[in-house]
Amino acid sequence: MWGIIINRFKQGFRTTLSYPKEVPSFPQRFRGKPVLNNTADTPCPINKSKDPLGAVASGKKLTLDMGKCLFNEDLKAICPKGILTYSQDHRLAVSKKKDLILQGEEVKLARALNEKTRKIFGRSLKLREVCAGSCSGCDAEIQAMGNIVFDLSRFGIQFVASPRHADGLMITGPVTKNMELALKKTYEAVPHPKIVIAVGACAINGGPFQGGRDVHDGVDGLIPVDLYIPGCPPHPLTILDGLLRLLGKLENKENNFR
Amino acid sequence: MKQHELYVRNGQNWEWDRIPILEEDSFRQEILRECSHGARLVNLFAYPEGSGNIRIFSMLGRDHEGKLRLLSMRIPIKKGCFQSLTPELPQAHLFEREIAEQFAITPVGHPWLKPVRYHQNYCDAPDLWPAVSSRSIPGVYPFYRVDGEEVHEVAVGPVHAGIIEPGHFRFQCHGEEILNLEIQLGYQHRGIEKMMENVSMERSVLLAESIAGDTVIGHAMAYCHLIESLSDCEISPRAEAIRAIALELERLSNHIGDLGALSTDIGFLPPAAYFGRLRGEFLNLLMELSGNRYGRSLCRVGGVLFDLDQEMIKDFQKRLLVARKDLKEICDLFFTKSSVLSRLEGTGIVSNKIAKELGLVGPTARASSCGLDVRTDYAFGLYRFHHIPISTVLSADVYARALMRRLESQRSIEFILEILNQIPDGDLQIKSAALKPKHMALSMVEGWRGEIVHVAITDAHSRITRYKMKDPSFNNWMGLSMAVRGAQISDFPLCNKSFNLSYAGHDL
Numbered sequence: 001m002w003g004i005i006i007n008r009f010k011q012g013f014r015t016t017l018s019y020p021k022e023v024p025s026f027p028q029r030f031r032g033k034p035v036l037n038n039t040a041d042t043p044c045p046i047n048k049s050k051d052p053l054g055a056v057a058s059g060k061k062l063t064l065d066m067g068k069c070l071f072n073e074d075l076k077a078i079c080p081k082g083i084l085t086y087s088q089d090h091r092l093a094v095s096k097k098k099d100l101i102l103q104g105e106e107v108k109l110a111r112a113l114n115e116k117t118r119k120i121f122g123r124s125l126k127l128r129e130v131c132a133g134s135c136s137g138c139d140a141e142i143q144a145m146g147n148i149v150f151d152l153s154r155f156g157i158q159f160v161a162s163p164r165h166a167d168g169l170m171i172t173g174p175v176t177k178n179m180e181l182a183l184k185k186t187y188e189a190v191p192h193p194k195i196v197i198a199v200g201a202c203a204i205n206g207g208p209f210q211g212g213r214d215v216h217d218g219v220d221g222l223i224p225v226d227l228y229i230p231g232c233p234p235h236p237l238t239i240l241d242g243l244l245r246l247l248g249k250l251e252n253k254e255n256n257f258r
Numbered sequence: 259m260k261q262h263e264l265y266v267r268n269g270q271n272w273e274w275d276r277i278p279i280l281e282e283d284s285f286r287q288e289i290l291r292e293c294s295h296g297a298r299l300v301n302l303f304a305y306p307e308g309s310g311n312i313r314i315f316s317m318l319g320r321d322h323e324g325k326l327r328l329l330s331m332r333i334p335i336k337k338g339c340f341q342s343l344t345p346e347l348p349q350a351h352l353f354e355r356e357i358a359e360q361f362a363i364t365p366v367g368h369p370w371l372k373p374v375r376y377h378q379n380y381c382d383a384p385d386l387w388p389a390v391s392s393r394s395i396p397g398v399y400p401f402y403r404v405d406g407e408e409v410h411e412v413a414v415g416p417v418h419a420g421i422i423e424p425g426h427f428r429f430q431c432h433g434e435e436i437l438n439l440e441i442q443l444g445y446q447h448r449g450i451e452k453m454m455e456n457v458s459m460e461r462s463v464l465l466a467e468s469i470a471g472d473t474v475i476g477h478a479m480a481y482c483h484l485i486e487s488l489s490d491c492e493i494s495p496r497a498e499a500i501r502a503i504a505l506e507l508e509r510l511s512n513h514i515g516d517l518g519a520l521s522t523d524i525g526f527l528p529p530a531a532y533f534g535r536l537r538g539e540f541l542n543l544l545m546e547l548s549g550n551r552y553g554r555s556l557c558r559v560g561g562v563l564f565d566l567d568q569e570m571i572k573d574f575q576k577r578l579l580v581a582r583k584d585l586k587e588i589c590d591l592f593f594t595k596s597s598v599l600s601r602l603e604g605t606g607i608v609s610n611k612i613a614k615e616l617g618l619v620g621p622t623a624r625a626s627s628c629g630l631d632v633r634t635d636y637a638f639g640l641y642r643f644h645h646i647p648i649s650t651v652l653s654a655d656v657y658a659r660a661l662m663r664r665l666e667s668q669r670s671i672e673f674i675l676e677i678l679n680q681i682p683d684g685d686l687q688i689k690s691a692a693l694k695p696k697h698m699a700l701s702m703v704e705g706w707r708g709e710i711v712h713v714a715i716t717d718a719h720s721r722i723t724r725y726k727m728k729d730p731s732f733n734n735w736m737g738l739s740m741a742v743r744g745a746q747i748s749d750f751p752l753c754n755k756s757f758n759l760s761y762a763g764h765d766l
Contacts, residue, residue, distance in 0.1 A: 007591045029549035052461035073555035129421045137471025147534035161419035208464040214449035
């Protein structure tokens with residue numbers, strides 16, 4: 001008993017982030033939102049071999065699909081002129097798949113659910129997590145949201161043990177053929193109205209496994225998705241940012257908590 | 259006729275022609291003889307040779323000599339079967355099931371022959387289990403059953419209650435007592451091994467980083483070592499040092515996360531919260547180094563992509579010293595409480611004999627007093643010059659596996675501090691040459707779960723025609739089944755946490 005109390009003092013108070021009031025600074029090497037320096041007069045030769053997943057497309061202007069991007073350092077080598085860099089911005093979640101495609105700096109961040117659904121979920125959102133072939137990297141970050149640093153439940157969001165107790169699913173992984181049926185059954189077990197959140201490059205587009213014989217290329221086409229959170233894996237704050245935006249608790253662009 | 263013998267070492271490559279081919283019977287006898295003299299079945303896998311033959315390779319680890327004996331045999335596809343080793347050598351059981359599933363050849367006499375991952379075979383032959391490989395879900399296959407008036411069956415999964423990966427657990431129980439647990443995985447099967455043969459090098463390293471998301475550094479390092487070996491590329495001591503630091507940071511974050519999970523499971527929440535925070539500290543150090551909390555993009559063929567400058571080294575040292583103090587204090591709190599000890603001690607015992615029979619690896623094996631560790635036995639990279647002392651524990655229970663994590667975490671922090679003090683010079687990344695044609699190479703890394711093994715075979719055009727990988731989970735899942743045999747079903751979560759195996763690493 002005394003041991004526990006003494007230890008508590010030694011550990012001190014250095015626990016939960018004051019997010020979203022303050023956003024902690026990310027290290028300089030952190031790879032957040034990609035930035036394309038798309039100036040029209042500098043056409044850049046693209047080295048396709050550095051982009052094996054086809055994240056970058058060169059039309060009139062270069063575009064980058066964040067859903068296909070693994071946020072890997074080597075992708076920068078796609079153009080020697082340094083047209084692609086990563087910023088420290090952790091906010092990446094979007095509502096529509098086409099919003100994942102970046103042209104310049106702007107990302108159309110996720111919109112809030114409609115008023116009616118928000119009334120139901122706004123103060124209490126229960127999610128069921130389904131890992132459908134992920135390497136467990138995304139799952140580890142989802143789990144990390146529950147620790148004392150991020151403390152997910154202070155926002156009224158919790159992960160529950162059964163889909164029947166849930167308001168929605170959070171899905172990771174490309175959806176392996178062997179998980180397809182289990183995922184569909186889990187989805188059916190969630191009562192209406194329900195939301196679906198795809199977390200990580202795999203769940204959005206198959207990630208490094210896209211086109212594989214034993215996997216689907218993400219959740220799309222199997223069940224409808226309401227929120228896409230790109231990353232490999234997305235930082236816990238990236239996931240949290242997406243969830244809070246979906247619930248209308250963060251105003252667009254700014255981090256104002258409401 | 260006396261065949262010549264081929265011994266290989268970690269990180270070596272050798273010409274395809276040098277691999278001895280034995281008759282089926284002598285192949286079998288040699289494996290059994292080596293294993294009865296203390297060798298361990300490190301790998302057993304098949305390769306479609308063309309010309310209607312399947313080659314089966316076995317790698318027998320002589321742990322204390324730091325070398326492995328390589329044997330092979332040839333089986334005509336028409337024959338389609340070989341005599342199973344499993345009845346005499348239980349550690350072969352999953353390897354043989356894997357071979358049967360991947361190449362549609364039957365190990366005759368295998369006591370429990372069923373698919374491992376439920377997929378179509380790799381060689382367009384009729385599947386051994388056509389009914390299951392074409393369906394969407396594994397599980398339509400009989401489980402080991404115990405009959406009796408009061409015996410009942412508990413089925414769990416694939417979708418579990420927590421935020422974890424999918425797998426199916428089938429318990430045969432009598433009251434609270436578990437008579438048998440059969441673990442059926444395969445839900446996570448993404449077909450990585452096969453994909454490795456068909457994708458570019460730029461993509462295959464990304465695949466290697468996604469074998470198991472908590473072992474990014476371990477698998478990426480094994481992959482890089484393998485490709486570097488196949489192209490005779492000698493990376494700089496500095497790159498070796500940075501890789502080793504990252505590997506130990508990965509070990510620290512996972513071991514400490516596991517201690518937190520164990521505290522949660524026994525309902526002792528203060529250390530659960532502290533361990534959870536401390537785990538994040540190590541992930542954040544990896545993020546400082548590589549820009550990603552799990553170390554993605556750090557290891558690349560030829561070296562590493564990120565350096566440690568003087569300022570970072572100082573910062574790392576400072577943070578590690580704080581973490582070392584925190585770790586000691588939290589562990590002292592956790593490991594001295596009698597309620598913790600009474601929950602951990604004597605739960606989920608895997609005896610040394612069973613651990614050896616099943617070929618367990620990593621901290622799980624060391625907790626059953628098997629003194630094996632790739633960092634010492636088959637030293638690679640920086641570990642050739644800086645040794646980490648191995649810890650082993652005798653009691654072989656959940657307590658032993660928890661204590662292993664504490665001891666290894668302490669050693670890892672000491673190791674990183676030592677390396678940071680005298681980090682060698684050298685280029686971060688050097689250019690690698692083309693792969694050698696008609697070669698085979700082996701790479702082993704001690705990941706935080708244990709022995710990671712990658713093997714590749716190249717053809718005459720230097721293309722990789724077979725990439726075999728083995729995550730330590732592949733060896734250790736059977737250990738979990740044995741740990742809970744005879745235990746109460748309510749002990750399962752605790753035992754499971756004490757192993758914390760990867761589903762994705764097993765399913766590939």
